[in-house]
Amino acid sequence: MSGSRAALLAAVLAALAAAPAARASIGFQPAPASPYRVGAVDEMLAAADLNLDGRDDLAFAGGTSVGAMLASPLGDLSPVSGSPFQTGPGTRWVQAGDLNGDGLPDLVSAGEEASVLLATGADGFAPAPGGPLEVGTGAAPTAVAIADFNGDGHADLAFADCGLACGGSGVARVSLLLGDGRGNFAQASGSPFATGLSETSAIAAADLNGDGVPDVVVGGRGAVAVLLGDGHGGLGPALGSPAATASTRLAADVAIGDLNGDGHPDVVTANSSDATVTVLLGDGRGRLAPVGPPIATGSSGSAQGVAIADLDADGNADVIVADERGSPLTGDISVLLGDGRGALAPAPGSPLSTGGEAAFAQVGDFNGDGQPDLASAGGHDRNVSVLLNTARAAATPSTTLLAYRPFFLGESSQAETLTVTNTGSGFLRLGPARLAGAQGADFGLGEDRCSRAVLLVGRSCSLTVVFRPRAGGPREGALELPSNAPGGPLEIVLSGTGIGIPLLSGVSLSPSRFAVRRPGHNYGAAGKPHGARLALTLSEQATVRVAFTRLRRGHRRRHACRAGGRGPRCTLAVRFGNLDYHLPAGADSIAIAGMLRGRPLPAGSYVLSAIAVNAQGQSSASVRLRFRILR
Numbered sequence: 001m002s003g004s005r006a007a008l009l010a011a012v013l014a015a016l017a018a019a020p021a022a023r024a025s026i027g028f029q030p031a032p033a034s035p036y037r038v039g040a041v042d043e044m045l046a047a048a049d050l051n052l053d054g055r056d057d058l059a060f061a062g063g064t065s066v067g068a069m070l071a072s073p074l075g076d077l078s079p080v081s082g083s084p085f086q087t088g089p090g091t092r093w094v095q096a097g098d099l100n101g102d103g104l105p106d107l108v109s110a111g112e113e114a115s116v117l118l119a120t121g122a123d124g125f126a127p128a129p130g131g132p133l134e135v136g137t138g139a140a141p142t143a144v145a146i147a148d149f150n151g152d153g154h155a156d157l158a159f160a161d162c163g164l165a166c167g168g169s170g171v172a173r174v175s176l177l178l179g180d181g182r183g184n185f186a187q188a189s190g191s192p193f194a195t196g197l198s199e200t201s202a203i204a205a206a207d208l209n210g211d212g213v214p215d216v217v218v219g220g221r222g223a224v225a226v227l228l229g230d231g232h233g234g235l236g237p238a239l240g241s242p243a244a245t246a247s248t249r250l251a252a253d254v255a256i257g258d259l260n261g262d263g264h265p266d267v268v269t270a271n272s273s274d275a276t277v278t279v280l281l282g283d284g285r286g287r288l289a290p291v292g293p294p295i296a297t298g299s300s301g302s303a304q305g306v307a308i309a310d311l312d313a314d315g316n317a318d319v320i321v322a323d324e325r326g327s328p329l330t331g332d333i334s335v336l337l338g339d340g341r342g343a344l345a346p347a348p349g350s351p352l353s354t355g356g357e358a359a360f361a362q363v364g365d366f367n368g369d370g371q372p373d374l375a376s377a378g379g380h381d382r383n384v385s386v387l388l389n390t391a392r393a394a395a396t397p398s399t400t401l402l403a404y405r406p407f408f409l410g411e412s413s414q415a416e417t418l419t420v421t422n423t424g425s426g427f428l429r430l431g432p433a434r435l436a437g438a439q440g441a442d443f444g445l446g447e448d449r450c451s452r453a454v455l456l457v458g459r460s461c462s463l464t465v466v467f468r469p470r471a472g473g474p475r476e477g478a479l480e481l482p483s484n485a486p487g488g489p490l491e492i493v494l495s496g497t498g499i500g501i502p503l504l505s506g507v508s509l510s511p512s513r514f515a516v517r518r519p520g521h522n523y524g525a526a527g528k529p530h531g532a533r534l535a536l537t538l539s540e541q542a543t544v545r546v547a548f549t550r551l552r553r554g555h556r557r558r559h560a561c562r563a564g565g566r567g568p569r570c571t572l573a574v575r576f577g578n579l580d581y582h583l584p585a586g587a588d589s590i591a592i593a594g595m596l597r598g599r600p601l602p603a604g605s606y607v608l609s610a611i612a613v614n615a616q617g618q619s620s621a622s623v624r625l626r627f628r629i630l631r
Contacts, residue, residue, distance in 0.1 A: 026312050026335055026347045027390035027425075028374060031075040031366065035356035035383035038067055038079070044143075045377045045384070047364030048096035048105040050080070050119070056364030059107050060377050060384060061094040066109050066117060068125065075367030075388045085125050088113030088132055097146035099128075099155050100183035110141040110159055118183050128183045135159050135175045136192050140166040147205040147214035149188070150233035154181035158216050158235075160203035161192055172197040174216060178233050188233035195225040196242045199250070201272075206256040206265050208238070209286040217267050217288075219251030224269060228286050238286030245278040246290040247271040253360070257308030257317045260342035268319050270306035275299050277306060277321055281342055291342050297334035298346040299323035305360035309372050312347075313391065313427045313457045316340035322361035322376050323351060331358025333374055333387065356383035370429040370484030391426030393455075395485040397492060402479070404467035404496035406616065415446045415464035418492060422455040424485065429454050431482030433463060435494075440477035442470050443494045450481060469498025471585070472540040472614050502612040503539035504620040509592065509608060510535070515630040516594035516601060528630050534590040534610070541585050542612040542620075547578035548596060551605040576601060594629055603631040 038060065050057040055071045065084035069077040090112035099106040104119035106128075114133040117125035135141050141159040149156040159175040173192035177185035197220030208215040213229040215238070222245055226238035245251055252272035259266040264284035268277050276294035283289075297303055301323030311318045316338040324331045332351035336344035357378030366373045371389035378384070398419040407413050422428035432451045435443050446464035453461045469475050479492040509532050517523065517531030536544065554561040554572035561570035577596050592608070594601045605628050612620040 026337075026349065028352055028387040029390055030355055031077070031373075031386035031388050033076050034387070035354065035378070035385040036069065036077050038062065038069070038084075038382055038384055044093040045360050045362040045375055046094045046096040046107070047362045047375065050096070050105050052104070053368075055368040056366050056373075058362070058364070058366075058375055058384060059094050059096055061091045061109055061111070064089055064091060066091060066094050066107055066115075066125075068107070069384065071366040071386075073368060075373065075386060077366075077384065077386060080124060082124050085117050086127075087111070087115040087117070091115075093141075093143045095144050095146050097155050099146075099179060101154065101181045106183070108144055108146065108157055110144040112140070114141050114144065114157075114159060116183060116185070130184065133157070133177060133185055134187070135177070136161065136187070139163075139175060139192070141175065142166060142200055143203045145203045145205040145216060149176060149214055149229050149231075149235075150178055151213070151231050152178075152181075154179040156188075156233070157185055158203060158205060160200035160218050162200045166199060171195075172200045172218075172220065174200075174203070174218060174227055174235060176233060176235060190234055193227055193235040194237075195220065195227065196237060197221070197223060197225050201250055202253040204254050204256050208256075208265050208282055210264070210284050215286060217254050217256060219254045219269060221250045222248050224251055224254060224267060224280065224288065226286050226288060240287045240289075243280060243288040244290065245269050245271065245280065245294075246292070247274060247276060247278055247294045249274045249276075251278075252303065253305045255306045255308045255319070259308070259317050259319075259338055259344075261316070261340045266342070268306050268308060270303040270321055272304060273302050275301060275303055275323065277303055277319060277336070277344075279319075279342060279344065295336065295344050297321045297323060297336065297351070299332055299334045299351040301325040301331055301358070303334075304358070305362075305376070307361050307363050309363040311335060311363075311372055311389070312337065313422075313425070315456045318347075319344055320361050320363060320374060322358040324357060324359045331356065331376065331378065333358055333361055333376055352387060354385035354387065356385045358385070371426040389426065392424050393422055393426050393428035393483065393485040394424030395428055395430070395481070395483045395490045396421045396423040397490060399492070401493045401495065402465055404494075406497040406499050407467055407469055409469050409472065409498055409500035411468070412444075413467040413496070415466050417462055417464050418450075418479065419460050419462045420450055420455075420481065420490065421460040422457055425457060427454055427456070427484070429484045430461070431489075433479060433481050435477055436480050437477035437494070439470075439475040440494075442468060442475045442496065442498065443477045443479075444468055465494060467494070467496040469496060469500070472498045472500035472502060472542075472616065472618070497616070498540075499616045499618060500540065500614070501618045502542045502614045502620045504536060504544070504610060504612040504623055505539075506535060506537040506587070507610055507623040507625065508535050509533070509625045509627055512626065513628045513630060514594065518593075518595070518600065531591060531593045532627065534592050534608070535587070536589070536610065537587045538583055538585050538612055540614060542583065542614045544581045544583055544590070545578050545611050545613065546581065546590065546592075547609045548576045548601060549607045549609070550574045550576060550602065551607060573607070601629050603629045
């Protein structure tokens with residue numbers, strides 16, 4: 001190789017090595033009629049399936065009330081009857097969860113007062129008995145999180161209490177209210193709990209130290225506090241708490257998720273009055289540490305809300321930031337794609353226009369297609385915006401037919417494997433596999449790793465199917481696998497052949513004495529019967545072979561029975577021939593006219609023998625009947 005060509009090759013290789021790796025792409029579009037005008041929105045949104053229809057809906061905090069909007073199959077929103085619902089002054093935060101154990105999401109708000117709205121079961125809400133919650137003397141709750149902090153199976157409430165910095169009294173703290181499972185709440189022993197922060201903003205709950213007990217993360221100015229739960233309704237500071245966020249700004253919102261794939265929860269803060277977020281990685285024991293300086297969102301607005309979700313179905317957690325601009329009142333949503341190791345980078349096309357202000361962001365599936373959508377609330381423009389994910393799943397099977405070789409009844413084939421791959425651009429969510437079709441019961445599911453699986457883009461799952469014929473002959477069924485991919489359930493044809501010994505039962509000939517019924521003759525009802533009917537029942541489709549043997553008196557000479565001569569009497573059996581009838585499974589009958597291939601059987605005594613033979617050559621036992629042809 002010449003020196004110039006070697007130098008050129010080295011340059012190309014260096015350029016390839018320096019080129020950034022291909023990034024996953026995202027796509028969002030406004031829901032029909034978005035943004036939606038609402039009465040008042042402060043900052044907070046909560047996404048939950050409020051009417052249990054399989055789609056996420058939205059609740060929003062608005063001044064002195066909490067509103068709720070239901071999503072349609074198109075992803076657009078319409079107000080719940082009676083919305084907004086009165087809460088108390090300064091309402092700025094709302095969360096959704098089942099607070100009274102009836103299976104319906106309820107709402108809890110935080111502001112100058114804290115209130116609980118219980119679901120009425122008719123897409124509406126009513127204040128819980130007892131009025132506003134007693135958060136604590138001089139409390140200034142800014143946010144609330146829902147979790148079971150004392151392990152009794154009932155939802156509890158943790159309020160971020162800003163204290164003196166927000167017009168209340170005392171230091172910034174967390175007030176913990178324990179629920180009784182009926183919608184009533186009371187202060188936990190030792191509550192409120194000090195945070196070590198100068199003020200509080202947001203709060204979130206998760207198990208940060210892996211002991212199975214919920215902990216809380218509280219946002220403050222330039223820091224976040226971690227309070228570890230003891231499982232009995234108590235909270236205490238984690239080692240190293242509060243943890244600096246590498247920003248002097250107030251952490252207007254916090255979100256918890258695993259950003260580097262180590263199985264430990266991490267934290268992201270939205271740094272208010274700044275266009276940055278901070279990633280703090282968790283060590284699995286409750287300690288947080290920033291991975292570096294704040295990360296720019298790519299927006300010119302102030303980061304006000306933050307959420308964590310995998311938007312592009314690559315298995316890595318991404319970060320969603322609501323960016324608010326003060327003048328004019330506009331906003332957008334920044335999407336920072338994660339690499340699975342804790343690093344974030346703006347997605348192509350980010351930030352996304354919301355059509356309104358963006359003071360808070362939420363993730364939910366608002367049109368029920370199985371893909372994560374985005375919602376934002378405007379703090380001053382009184383709008384709620386919804387952006388629908390344009391990604392689509394695609395379920396591609398390894399085959400559309402599983403065919404089995406013939407098997408005897410009662411035997412089971414080797415398992416045939418079906419692989420399903422997500423060849424789309426979004427999450428593939430599979431439902432429970434089921435066997436269908438006329439002979440679906442002749443097949444059985446084996447190892448099933450597809451039912452209710454969620455497949456990332458490019459990932460696969462597999463399941464096995466066996467063939468256990470319950471009857472002879474061709475057997476066909478179908479494997480149905482529902483999913484969120486367009487086009488309905490995935491359907492795989494199942495085909496096999498059962499081999500069995502056919503059963504011939506219920507054989508009778510009536511009458512057993514009859515005259516030959518000749519073609520073209522009209523025989524009246526009077527006199528001797530002409531012809532008979534052979535009734536039978538088959539276990540499967542088969543050919544019934546009917547043979548006719550005439551019995552005559554003869555004389556035994558040596559070892560043979562002959563028609564003439566002298567000697568001991570014997571019975572001479574002469575087979576006249578047989579007829580084949582192709583019959584389906586079940587009860588049937590055959591007309592016996594006494595004609596055999598166009599010729600009448602002579603008068604006399606006969607034996608009729610019937611045998612069933614299936615397509616695989618398996619035959620039943622022979623059935624013999626005596627009858628007589630009359631003159």
